[in-house]
Each structure stands twice: as structure tokens, then as C-alpha cells.
Amino acid sequence: xxxxxxxxxxxxxxxxxxxxxxxxxxxxxxxxxxxxxxxxxxxxxxxxxxxxxxxxxxxxxxxxxxxxxxxxxxxxxxxxxxxxxxxxxxxxxxxxxxxxxxxxxxxxxxxxxxxxxxxxxxxxxxxxxxxxxxxxxxxxxxxxxxxxxxxxxxxxxxxxxxxxxxxxxxxxxxxxxxxxxxxxxxxxxxxxxxxxxxxxxxxxxxxxxxxxxxxxxxxxxxxxxxxxxxxxxxxxxxxxxxxxxxxxxxxxxxxxxxxxxxx
Amino acid sequence: xxxxxxxxxxxxxxxxxxxxxxxxxxxxxxxxxxxxxxxxxxxxxxxxxxxxxxxxxxxxxxxxxxxxxxxxxxxxxxxxxxxxxxxxxxxxxxxxxxxxxxxxxxxxxxxxxxxxxxxxxxxxxxxxxxxxxxxxxxxxxxxxxxxxxxxxxxxxxxxxxxxxxxxxxxxxxxxxxxxxxxxxxxxxxxxxxxxxxxxxxxxxxxxxxxxxxxxxxxxxxxxxxxxxxxxxxxxxxxxxxxxxxxxxxxxxxxxxxxxxxxxxxxxxxxxxxxxxxxxxxxxxxxxxxxxxxxxxxxxxxxxxxxxxxxxxxxxxxxxxxxxxxxxxxxxxxxxxxxxxxxxxxxxxxxxxxxxxxxxxxxxxxxxxxxxxxxxxxxxxxxxxxxxxxxxxxxxxxxxxxxxxxxxxxxxxxxxxxxxxxxxxxxxxxxxx
Numbered sequence: 001x002x003x004x005x006x007x008x009x010x011x012x013x014x015x016x017x018x019x020x021x022x023x024x025x026x027x028x029x030x031x032x033x034x035x036x037x038x039x040x041x042x043x044x045x046x047x048x049x050x051x052x053x054x055x056x057x058x059x060x061x062x063x064x065x066x067x068x069x070x071x072x073x074x075x076x077x078x079x080x081x082x083x084x085x086x087x088x089x090x091x092x093x094x095x096x097x098x099x100x101x102x103x104x105x106x107x108x109x110x111x112x113x114x115x116x117x118x119x120x121x122x123x124x125x126x127x128x129x130x131x132x133x134x135x136x137x138x139x140x141x142x143x144x145x146x147x148x149x150x151x152x153x154x155x156x157x158x159x160x161x162x163x164x165x166x167x168x169x170x171x172x173x174x175x176x177x178x179x180x181x182x183x184x185x186x187x188x189x190x191x192x193x194x195x196x197x198x199x200x201x202x203x204x205x206x207x208x209x210x211x212x213x214x215x216x217x218x219x220x221x222x223x224x225x226x227x228x229x230x231x232x233x234x235x236x237x238x239x240x241x242x243x244x245x246x247x248x249x250x251x252x253x254x255x256x257x258x259x260x261x262x263x
Numbered sequence: 264x265x266x267x268x269x270x271x272x273x274x275x276x277x278x279x280x281x282x283x284x285x286x287x288x289x290x291x292x293x294x295x296x297x298x299x300x301x302x303x304x305x306x307x308x309x310x311x312x313x314x315x316x317x318x319x320x321x322x323x324x325x326x327x328x329x330x331x332x333x334x335x336x337x338x339x340x341x342x343x344x345x346x347x348x349x350x351x352x353x354x355x356x357x358x359x360x361x362x363x364x365x366x367x368x369x370x371x372x373x374x375x376x377x378x379x380x381x382x383x384x385x386x387x388x389x390x391x392x393x394x395x396x397x398x399x400x401x402x403x404x405x406x407x408x409x410x411x412x413x414x415x416x417x418x419x420x421x422x423x424x425x426x427x428x429x430x431x432x433x434x435x436x437x438x439x440x441x442x443x444x445x446x447x448x449x450x451x452x453x454x455x456x457x458x459x460x461x462x463x464x465x466x467x468x469x470x471x472x473x474x475x476x477x478x479x480x481x482x483x484x485x486x487x488x489x490x491x492x493x494x495x496x497x498x499x500x501x502x503x504x505x506x507x508x509x510x511x512x513x514x515x516x517x518x519x520x521x522x523x524x525x526x527x528x529x530x531x532x533x534x535x536x537x538x539x540x541x542x543x544x545x546x547x548x549x550x551x552x553x554x555x556x557x558x559x560x561x562x563x564x565x566x567x568x569x570x571x572x573x574x575x576x577x578x579x580x581x582x583x584x585x586x587x588x589x590x591x592x593x594x595x596x597x598x599x600x601x602x603x604x605x606x607x608x609x610x611x612x613x614x615x616x617x618x619x620x621x622x623x624x625x626x627x628x629x630x631x632x633x634x635x636x637x638x639x640x641x642x643x644x645x646x647x648x649x650x651x652x653x654x655x656x657x658x659x660x661x662x663x664x665x666x667x668x669x670x671x672x673x674x675x676x677x678x679x680x681x682x683x684x685x686x687x688x689x690x691x692x693x694x695x
Contacts (some may be wrong), residue, residue, distance in 0.1 A: 006693045027680040029692070036692040043693075057690035061679030069632050070668050071547060071654030073520045075675055077527040108516035113524065154633040159515025185638050186323070189576040194632030198671040198681055202629040205581025212576075 004047050008057035009090045019054040021046075021125075022092045024106065026099040027062050028229030034236065035098075035229035041258035042098050042122050048263050049134045053096075059086055063105040070195035077113065080105075084115035094118045096125045098254070100156035100228045101193075107160070121156055123166040123227050123253045130168055140262030143173040146222040148256075149180055151212070151235060152187035153228035166227045169253045173260055178219050188212050192230035213238030217248065224250045270352040270481070277485035284492035288563060291601045295556035300508040307507045310643070315506040320641040324570070330385040334421070337382035338499070341428070344375050348481050361449030372450035376432060379425045380454045386425070390418045400569040403578075405588035410495065410567055417496045424483045431476035433458040434469045441466055446473075498566035502642045505564040508557055509643040514634040517651060522546065547655025550616040551597045554652055561644040562594035571636035571646055577629040584629035586636035586646035592621035593649060618653050627653045628665055 012019055023046065029039040046053045064079030083106075087095075095117045097103040107119035120128075129135035137143070148170055156162045163184045170177055182188040191201070191208025201207055213235060216224050224239070226232045235250045251259075300307075313319050318335065321328040347360050361368045393401050393414060401414070432455035438446040443466050452459070462469060491497045523546065528535045548554045551562075571586035572578050578585050596617045603611045618627075630650045637645045657663040664672070671681045679686045 008690070025692075027682065030689045031680060031682055031684045031692075036695070039692055040695070055690070055693075057693075058687055060689060061686070062675045062681060064675070066671055066681050067675055068517055069651075070664060070671070071651065071656075071658035072664075072672050073523045073546065073655055074527065074659065075672055077519070077523050078530070079675065079679075081527060081531055104513075104515035108513050109519060112519040154631070154635075155515045158634040158638050160513050186574070186635075188574075188579075189631045189633035189635065191576060191580075191631060194630050195668060195671065196631050199628070199665050199667040201580075202577070202582045202584070202625050204577070204583075204629075208576045208580050208631065211580050 006043055007054045008059075009054045009092075010057065010059065012054050013090060017052075018091065020052045021094045021096050022087070022090075023053050023055050024063075024095050024097040024099075024102050025055055025060060026097060026102045026229065028233075029098040030060070032229060032233070034232055038229065038232070038252040038254050039098055041252070041254045041263065042096075044258050044263040045122075045126065045129075045135070045254060045261075046096075048261060049129055056086065061086075063102045065101040065105045066195040066198055068105070068109070069193070070198075076109075080110055080113050080115065084110060084113060087115060087117065092117060094120075096120050096122055098122050098229070100153040100159070101230070104155040104159050121162060121165070121227070123156070123169060124162060126253060126257050127165040127168040130172055135257070135261070137172045137174070137257075137260035141259040143175040143223070143256065143260060145174070145176060147176045147178055147220065148173070148223040148225055149178050149216055149219050149221045150183070150225040150227075150253075151180070151190065151216065151231055152184055153226070153231050154187065154189050154193050156227055157187050158185055166225065166253045169257055170225060173256070175223075178221065180215050180219065182215060188215065190228075190231040190234035192234045197230050197233070209234035209238040210241060213242065217242060217244060221248060223256070224248060225253055225256060226250060227253050264355075267353060267355050273482060273485060274349070274352070277489060280489050281492070284489070287601055287605075288492055290604075291597045292556050292559045292563065294552050294597065294600060295554050295559040296552075298555035298557050300557060303511060306511060307509070310509050310511070311503055311507040314509070314641070314643055315502040318641070320643075323639070330388050333378075333381040333385035334389075337378040337385075337425075340378055341375050341382070343371070344428075345481070345484060348477070352481060357445055358447060358449045361447060368449055369451040372432070373453050376429065376452060376454040379428050383422065383425045386418050386421045390415065390422075393418075400573045403569065403572060403585055403587065404583075405585055405591050406567075406569075410591065413494050413496075414567070416490070417494065420483065420487050420490070424480060424487070427476045427480040427483060429455045429458060431473055431480060434462055434473035434476065437462055438466065438469050438473060441469070443470070495566045498564055498642065501560065501564035505560055506643050508560065510637075510645055510648075514637055520546065520655070545656065546659040547657070548649070548652035549618050549656045549660070551593055551600065553656065554593070554617075554649060558593065558645075558649050558652070559597055562590050562597060564642060565590040565594065565644055566642075567591060568641070570639040570641065571644070574635040574639045576631055576633060576635065582625075582629040583623070584626045586650075588626070589622060589646040589649050590644060593617060596621050618656060622653060624657065624663055627657065628668075 023042060025039050028035040061083055062079055063083060064076035067079065068076035095106060097106065097119065100121055103119055103121040106117060126135065150166055150170060152163065188211065189208060190212055224235055226235055232250060232252060239245055239248050239250055318332060321331055350359050351357055392398050432452050435446060436452045436456055437459050439448045462472060491500065545553060551559060567587055569587050575584065575586050603613055627650050632647060634647060637647055674683050675681050678684055
């Protein structure tokens with residue numbers, strides 16, 4: 001794939017242009033090494049289908065999700081109002097996020113503070129592109145016959161009722177899709193939500209991601225698919241815990257899509 | 264005349280006592296803060312119809328759903344028979360609906376009998392699941408002596424009521440066959456006719472059994488009515504208002520605190536003058552009086568089935584948190600405050616609170632806010648909303664957050680990210 005420039009809103013505005021969609025990268029997508037790969041793959045998909053997009057770059061800041069879940073409403077609203085000023089300053093209308101937490105927060109909690117945008121998660125973007133015939137699974141790695149199971153992120157699934165979009169991205173692969181017993185609305189959390197990502201767990205019998213990975217590994221999958229950078233960390237750590245990195249890959253929906261299309 | 268008078272006195276006393284207890288519960292629920300759930304009445308009505316009346320969320324566990332459906336339908340429909348029992352009791356009549364309803368009466372009594380048998384099957388299976396199969400869902404730290412015996416009390420009372428109902432019909436059936444005076448031929452008895460051969464043959468003994476079962480059944484129902492306000496079984500009433508006032512927003516959405524919005528706006532824009540908000544003095548909740556009336560209504564609605572706890576990732580992995588305990592603690596604390604008001608007047612303050620005395624910091628910080636509990640609740644109770652309010656108090660009023668979360672807050676405030684990275688590096692991913 002050719003190298004391409006990732007335009008920032010500042011550059012676009014300087015050229016008097018507006019993007020079709022803003023890609024909200026999120027903190028994990030910006031700083032976490034593993035999540036950065038997913039971020040770049042989302043950009044590749046956007047570039048591949050020819051959507052005019054931009055990112056905020058250094059003007060982006062935490063949505064305030066972890067602060068809010070941890071009970072720090074002041075910090076959340078400070079972050080939210082600052083972000084809304086930036087987004088409205090660029091006249092943003094449509095946003096795609098690389099993280100279900102950013103997606104939920106901007107979509108559901110920003111409107112009450114004056115920020116009204118059409119927000120989708122990247123799995124929904126991929127679903128739309130597939131349904132519009134703009135995105136297929138060709139020209140890249142074949143997933144044919146490989147066993148894939150999808151782990152529902154809480155803030156995408158139960159939080160916002162999005163269960164089918166990520167599965168649509170997997171259905172076109174001609175792979176063997178298998179569901180864990182606890183899936184969709186019964187899905188088990190990876191253990192990172194509600195600001196758990198940023199603290200040690202309370203004492204207990206085991207870690208939540210271990211409980212989840214045991215369930216996933218029971219299916220003997222080749223790939224565990226994820227749709228959230230926090231889940232990605234928890235699931236990858238779980239796979240490592242069982243020394244299964246050689247047999248089982250943990251991949252984001254965007255990475256799978258990019259690989260299947262040779263991006 | 265005397266039996267009718269006794270019946271009237273018992274009925275009035277039972278209804279009066281029930282009214283007094285309901286008013287106390289309404290008073291306790293109103294200890295909560297205001298919250299507007301009056302919007303979208305049509306949508307609310309549909310949620311109530313589906314979730315409470317239609318039991319749609321019960322289907323996730325099919326065995327329990329079927330058994331519960333027997334008991335639920337039986338309870339609602341057999342209560343039509345109670346109407347006749349009350350009229351007969353007040354006016355000294357016997358099977359007053361028989362002649363106006365004609366053939367339909369036989370169909371009705373016949374179906375009540377079959378329902379009563381199904382209720383018995385359901386209740387006995389429930390008892391076995393709790394006491395012999397010992398399902399894990401019915402255990403846990405919060406399942407102490409009272410909750411365990413409460414559950415069994417309900418099942419035993421229901422069994423006795425159904426047995427009394429069927430015995431009454433069996434004796435009545437025999438008396439009808441004997442052509443006893445006063446016992447008109449009415450009704451069909453598909454279940455009690457099977458019990459009838461077990462009864463004695465003498466007419467006087469049958470009348471004694473019929474009357475005893477009649478009185479036991481109706482007094483039992485009135486007593487059970489008065490047991491409800493003390494019991495988890497109160498859900499049979501509360502499920503309806505509770506689902507009507509359900510949270511209709513996406514589960515992922517947490518409320519934005521208006522009191523905080525004003526302060527943040529004033530910080531970002533010095534010219535902004537906040538409108539006064541009537542929301543009490545503190546941020547978040549330390550005690551039940553800081554929660555909303557809806558949170559408190561939910562505590563009275565909980566029937567302690569434990570579906571929430573059985574799907575809670577924290578609880579599954581051995582942490583102290585149990586969403587069911589959150590609801591039970593909220594109710595217990597509310598009742599404690601209610602008793603204090605009864606004894607010492609409405610301004611009495613004890614030195615206790617929901618947070619710390621009932622629910623510990625360890626419990627509230629184990630929550631992943633994953634909404635498995637709210638999804639699992641068959642009557643739309645939201646333990647997560649209470650956990651979040653307790654966290655808000657702990658962080659914004661009490662500085663009790665785990666230190667790693669304070670680091671996260673600091674990073675977010677200073678670097679615009681929950682980790683310690685420089686904001687100027689935020690776009691570096693594009694250069695690789």
C-alpha cells in the first residue's frame with residue numbers, strides 16, 4: 001500500500017477544506033503501541049475507500065470517559081466542554097471513533113453538554129462500507145476456514161446495542177465464526193471498563209480477563225476478534241498468560257479488514 | 264351474620280395495616296432526590312407491558328421462566344376467584360358467580376384448578392432449587408438468614424394457599440354430590456376431584472373441612488398481602504411501576520450532573536452566572552437520601568433472584584462486589600432510616616450511612632460498569648446507577664479513590680490522556 005498523508009483538521013481548515021468524517025483516534029489509539037497499529041489500519045481503510053477524513057492530531061484530548069466512570073464528573077465535564085469547543089470550532093458533524101468508550105461518551109454524553117454529532121464506531125463504518133459494496137475481503141490475507149470468535153465490548157454491545165456491525169465485518173471473510181457462550185447481550189466484560197484499566201483489580205479468585213480468555217480458548221480459535229483497545233490489552237494479556245500467542249491471534253476488526261484487503 | 268361480621272373486621276384490619284405499611288414505603292422512597300422520569304409515557308407504558316406484564320426478560324433462563332410463568336399467571340388469574348370469595352364472605356352467599364356466569368363458571372373454576380396445580384408444581388420446584396439443588400445464584404454473602412428464610416416463607420405460604428384452595432373445592436365437590444343444603448351444583452373440579460376420595464364421608468365433617476379451608480385461604484391471602492411490604496415478594500406489585508419508570512436511555516450513557524455543569528461552565532467562562540440548582544449540597548451519594556427516588560424504588564422492587572450477581576464479572580472472579588447486595592443494602596438502610604423517623608421524628612440523624620456502613624469502598628471500586636447486571640435484571644433494576652453515585656461521592660467529596668485512579672485523573676487533567684504521555688506526542692503514531 002502506498003504511503004499517504006494523514007491530514008489533520010488544522011491543515012484542512014487552513015486549506016479551507018472540510019472532511020466527510022472526523023476520525024477520533026482516542027488516547028489508547030494515539031499512545032498505546034498495540035492500539036496504534038489499529039489506528040493506522042483504520043486510516044488505511046478510510047484511504048482505501050476514498051473517504052475524505054481528518055484527525056485532530058495534537059488537538060485531540062481524552063473524552064473524559066475513564067474519569068466519568070470513576071466518579072470524577074468535574075474532570076469529565078472539563079474534558080467534554082473543551083473537546084466540544086474544538087469540535088465545534090472545526091464545524092464537525094460526523095465522527096468515527098476507534099474505541100467504544102470514546103464512541104459512547106461522545107455519542108451519548110456530549111449532547112447534554114452542547115456537543116451534537118453523528119457518531120459511529122469503526123465497526124459500524126466497516127459494516128456500512130461492506131453493505132454499500134465499497135469494501136470487500138479481497139487482495140489480501142485469506143481467513144478462509146480459520147476459526148474466529150468475536151468478543152463484544154461492553155460499551156459497544158450492551159452499552160449501545162451494536163452487536164451485528166462487527167460480526168458483519170467477519171462474515172465476509174469466509175471464515176468459521178464461532179460464538180462464546182457469553183456473547184452479545186450476555187457478553188462477559190474483559191475486565192477493563194469503568195476505569196479498571198487504570199488500577200489494580202480488587203482482591204479475588206482470579207482476574208476477569210483470565211476468566212474471559214478461558215472461555216475463548218475453549219473454542220480453540222485461530223483468531224479472537226476485538227473492537228476496543230482496552231479489550232485488546234486484556235485479551236492479549238490473557239492469551240500470553242496461557243502461552244498461546246503462537247496459536248491464537250488477538251486482532252481488531254479493523255486489522256482483520258485491512259489484512260483481508262491487503263492494506 | 265356473625266361469620267360475615269368477623270370476615271368484614273378481618274378484611275378491614277388487613278387492608279388498613281397494608282395501607283399504613285405502603286404509606287411508609289412511599290415516604291421512604293420519597294426520601295430520595297428528585298429525578299424526572301415523566302417523559303415519553305407511551306414508550307414507558309410499552310416497556311411496562313413487555314417487561315413486567317409480558318415477562319420478556321425472564322426468557323434468558325428458560326427453566327426458571329416457565330416455572331415463574333406458572334406461578335405468575337396462576338397468581339393473577341386465581342385472584343379472580345378471590346373476588347368471589349370476598350363477596351361470598353361479606354354477604355353470606357355461596358359461589359355467587361355460579362348462576363350469572365352459567366357454563367362459563369364451570370370453565371373458570373376448572374381452569375383455576377389447573378392453574379393451582381401448576382402453581383404448586385412451580386413452587387415446589389422453586390423450593391427444591393433453593394434447598395436441595397442449592398443453585399449457586401441463591402447463595403452469597405448477602406444471602407443471610409432473613410433473605411433465605413424470606414424466600415422459603417413465600418414458597419411455603421403459596422403452597423399452603425393452593426392446598427387450601429384445592430381442599431376447599433374438593434370438600435365442596437363432595438358436598439355437591441351429597442346434595443347438601445346451601446352447596447349448589449356449580450363448577451368443574453378436574454384437580455380437586457382427585458383429592459376428594461381422601462376426604463371423610465360425613466356431611467358435617469365435609470362442611471367443617473370446606474369452611475376451614477375457606478377461612479384459611481382467605482385469611483392466608485390477607486396475611487400474605489401484609490407480608491409483602493416486609494418481603495422480597497413485594498416485587499409482584501413494584502415490578503409494574505419500576506419498569507414504567509425504567510431508564511430509557513442507552514445503557515452506556517451515564518447522567519451528566521447539572522450541578523457540576525454549572526461549576527465547570529463558570530470555570531471556563533468567568534462571565535457565566537450559574538442558575539441555582541436544587542440538588543442538595545453534595546456531589547454523588549453517601550447515604551440513601553442522596554440517591555434518587557428511582558434508585559430507592561428499585562431497592563423495594565428487587566426480589567433477590569441474583570441474576571445480576573451471577574453475571575457480574577467482578578463477582579464471578581471472586582471479588583466482594585455483588586450487585587444484588589447493593590440493592591439489598593440500599594433497602595435495609597432505607598428501612599433503618601424509616602424506623603428512625605417512626606421513633607424519633609423526621610429530623611433524626613444517626614451516625615450511619617449507606618457508604619461505608621453498608622457498602623464498602625472495596626465493593627464499589629470492583630465494578631467494571633459493564634452493564635451485565637442491568638441487562639440481566641428481569642424488571643430493569645439498575646445497581647450500576649447506585650455504584651456510580653457512591654463513586655462520585657467518594658471521589659468528589661471524600662477523596663477516597665484508589666491512588667492509581669488519582670494518577671489517572673492527574674494525567675487526564677495535565678496531559679489530556681489517562682496515561683503519562685506528553686500531549687505533543689499524541690500524533691506520533693502517524694509517523695511510523
